[in-house]
Every structure is written in C-alpha cells, then in structure tokens.
Amino acid sequence: MSYQPPPPGYQPPPPGYYGAPPPDHPQAATVLILGILSLVLCQFLGPVAWVMGRRARDEIDAAQGTVGGRGMVNAGYICGIVATCLLVLGLLFLVVGIVAGVVGSFGS
Template sequence: MSYPPQSPPPGYQGYPGYGPPPDHSNATLIMILGILSLVLCQILGPFAWVMGRRALNEIDASGGTIGGRGSVQAGYVCGIIATVITVLSILVIVVVIVATVVIGVSADTGS
C-alpha cells in the first residue's frame, strides 16, 4: 500500500547540522539601518535599535535555527550609538538656546 506524499510541516528547516542556519529575515536591513544612522541620518538609530533588539530576541528563542546574529548585533550597536549621539546633540542645542536667551535677557535688564 502506498501513501500519498506529504509536505513537511510549516517552519521545517531540514536536518540540523548540515550547513549554517539561514539568517534572520531582517539581518541585512538592521545592519544597513545601523550603519546609515551613524554615517548619514541619525534619526534611523532608534529604528535599528528597536528592530535589532527584537531580532536578537527571535534569534535567541529559535534555538539555533536562525542565524545572522553578527549582522543584527552590529546594526543594533550602531543604532544605540547613533541614538545616544542624537540625544546628546539635541541636549547641546537646547542648552545653547537657553543660555542665549538667558544672556540676552540679562543684557536687556542691565544686570
């Protein structure tokens, strides 16, 4: 008696131990966002940070069936650095504006 062919269950990755696992679907995107956030547009930093954290959690929960941890971690760290630089830049701008206003007000009052 022959049985009809069956398709593998959803999420089936094949036999373990035969080559590296496939990279996370967003690994390259996260790395590109992280690099661009450092080089061109720091507003992309929080996106790389959040997406990177989520992807790292998914990679850790996969039990080794999802790879690309190095690319995701690189984008994640670049996103953190770019976000910190952005926040510090905004703080410096606010301090300069407040100092300018305070100096301008004290110059007008003659103090």
C-alpha cells in the same frame, strides 16, 4: 551507479561539520544597514535600528539555532544604540545653546 573517486585537491569537511549554516534572519541585513546609516547620515534612524535589532535578536535566540545572522543584527543593534546616544547628546547641546542664547539676550 558506480563509485566516483573524489577530484584532485578535494579535502573532506572538518570533524564536527554538520552541513550548511542556518539561514539569516530576514531582518538581519536591514538592521545592519539602518545601524550604519544612523551613524553616518541620520541619527534619527538610531532608535529604529535599536528597536528592530532588539526584536530580531530576541527572535534569533528563541529559534534555538535554526535562524542565523546574530552577528549582523548585533552590529546594527549596537550602531543604533551609539547613534541614539549621539542624537540625545546633540539635542542636549542644542537645548543648552538655545537656553544660553535666550538667557544671554535678557541680560543685555
């Protein structure tokens, strides 16, 4: 086999390039999708995204660089936290409204 010159326009990889990035965590996309859906459609998915994101993030950290996808997992994790807070606030307002309605009906 003889040496083939690089094709025109070829640029060598930058210094410090060590190959392809590690594969993403198997649940990275799932956590991200659940986190986004929990913000947009149903806040009840927030705690699920929060728990799954925490578990996946811990597994990525324990893998010491052999598993990627931490950015997607973090985004889904944070969306899950925000959606859970919105869910708690919504339920709190609902309870306060019901209590105010019941107390108001006794006063008349």
